[in-house]
Amino acid sequence: MGLTGVNSCTTWTLTAADDGNNGQVNTDVRNAEFVHFAGGDQCRYAAWKGTALEASVESVVAKGGGSGGGSAGHHINSPVVYDACNGSVTSAEALANPYDSYISFTTGMFQWAHYGDVINDSHFVTRDRMGRTMAFLARAVKDGLTPGGAAWGVGVEEGGGSLFLDRDGKATQYGKDAYVVLAESEPNDTRATAGDATALASPGSITGGMKSTSDRDYFRVTLASGRTATLNCAVPTAYDADVYWLDSSGGTLERSVTDGAGADESLTFTRTASGTGTYYVDVEAYSGSGAAPYTCTLTKG
Structure with missing residues (x-):
């Protein structure tokens, strides 16, 4: 692969939700040290919720490995997933109506340590997505999607931007811009x-x-x-x-x-x-x- 410390790479293309229960797929994933979800359609990824593949990816992280991805692969790795199953929403549309029909979420798929109450977004600067991330966070707090009563947004820019979270919870930015946003959670009217x-x-x-x-x-x-x-x-x-x-x-x-x-x-x-x-x-x-x-x-x- 030409990458330091990498000696092999296996690629799987899954075309149906039930492929998440494929025996060979899950064997390969469980033997991996890192699972990378390619860009594409996060709605298809969300369809693997509840299949054996969900547990297999979680087992990689549990043994000290990692999970991540680009674009749609970045979206799927947050506990609240903007799944885009009804279509993609722009910042202008989301700010005008946070309950736009294009805004839909999948919850309860991957839950990573030190990464609770988070919604990921991608192509952050190029496609001007801060506005819609704000709308996503407002929805998460208002609708109770984040049990902590607050919500975090992590937006990563295309073209090499990434945010790496280690096992101790320390986040490090690499490449181009990565943004972390905390949405207000009421009541926060006192220091207490x-x-x-x-x-x-x-x-x-x-x-x-x-x-x-x-x-x-x-x-x-x-x-x-x-x-x-x-x-x-x-x-x-x-x-x-x-x-x-x-x-x-x-x-x-x-x-x-x-x-x-x-x-x-x-x-x-x-x-x-x-x-x-x-x-x-x-x-x-x-x-x-x-x-x-x-x-x-x-x-x-």
């Missing part, structure tokens, strides 16, 4: 109920909405000594929101309070103390309200 963004990759995104003129959203983050956090928030025109960087006791360390509905906010903070500290991002409604989502990109440099 803050959304947990401590595992958010860098750069990563947190999103929510200002449901009332007194709404505030908290997200818990961590920062190591000597690291600098930069927060850039895109605010919709429906309201004016301000952003605060708080210490573990709720004291304000940095803030961004640009005046005007739709005015974006940004701030920067550097941790000088030793060790790793816990902080909170506080997004507050200053005037106006609405369900239109804000998106804050957090980068740790």
